[in-house]
Amino acid sequence: MQIPAVATVLQEPIVETLGREITDGTLRPGDRLTLEALQARFGVSRTVMRDGMRVLESLRMVYAKRRVGLVVQEPRFWNAYDRRVIRWRLAGPGRERQFTELTELRIAVEPLAAAGAARRAPDPDREEILRLAAELRRLGQAGDLEGFLEADIAFHSLLLHASGNSMFAELDGVVAEVLAGRTHQGMMPFQPREKALAEHEAVAAAVAAADGPGAEAHMQVLVDEVRAALEARLTDGQLPD
Numbered sequence: 001m002q003i004p005a006v007a008t009v010l011q012e013p014i015v016e017t018l019g020r021e022i023t024d025g026t027l028r029p030g031d032r033l034t035l036e037a038l039q040a041r042f043g044v045s046r047t048v049m050r051d052g053m054r055v056l057e058s059l060r061m062v063y064a065k066r067r068v069g070l071v072v073q074e075p076r077f078w079n080a081y082d083r084r085v086i087r088w089r090l091a092g093p094g095r096e097r098q099f100t101e102l103t104e105l106r107i108a109v110e111p112l113a114a115a116g117a118a119r120r121a122p123d124p125d126r127e128e129i130l131r132l133a134a135e136l137r138r139l140g141q142a143g144d145l146e147g148f149l150e151a152d153i154a155f156h157s158l159l160l161h162a163s164g165n166s167m168f169a170e171l172d173g174v175v176a177e178v179l180a181g182r183t184h185q186g187m188m189p190f191q192p193r194e195k196a197l198a199e200h201e202a203v204a205a206a207v208a209a210a211d212g213p214g215a216e217a218h219m220q221v222l223v224d225e226v227r228a229a230l231e232a233r234l235t236d237g238q239l240p241d
Helices: 005-025 035-042 044-056 083-091 097-122 121-144 147-161 172-184 194-208 212-236
Strands: 062-065 069-072
Touching: 005 035, 005 044, 005 083, 035 044, 035 172, 044 062, 044 069, 083 097, 083 172, 083 212, 097 147, 097 172, 097 212, 121 147, 121 172, 147 194, 194 212
Parallel strands: none
Antiparallel strands: 062 069
């Protein structure tokens, strides 16, 4: 019963390494990979290597071709919503486009999710959203960026789930990765801006009051500010390399 767990531990760094090499262009579309060469490189059994490559196949980053081996896929085929693919893209040379795409997705979804939460969230969720908004202010003013990130992910994830829209809820991991990416790549100020803290509180208050239009409007302001901050960094060339 221990073998699957051990195999998973061995697979993870392999998948991580190859996933990053595909997204950063070290491995290019059309490049051919063989299990034998990969086994020699990583020093693992054929079973471990095969299972690791199946993970990348499931992400549509490689595909098997008869009598050829495994072939690296073009980016348009990748599973763009998988958290690992998002994380690798945010760490690679295509991070500007990825941040832009994710921000546009948030703009399209999160205001409607906030409105849905205002209409449909159960009382315990409304109370938790208020608590998280207060926690964001406390952590933000203290300059605790990691604590702020954890609370921010919880805040936005809860709104997506409380919206009552199961398709919005499926995007919680996507939003978590873009929030984490902003923090870990130095795109967050030491102390979050007052306007951002105030808008989080305004969204929470509107949800608690069952004010759908208000929740949607305040979330729109919040995500629009995120877009403006990103565009300013791109214009000034301040996005980390």
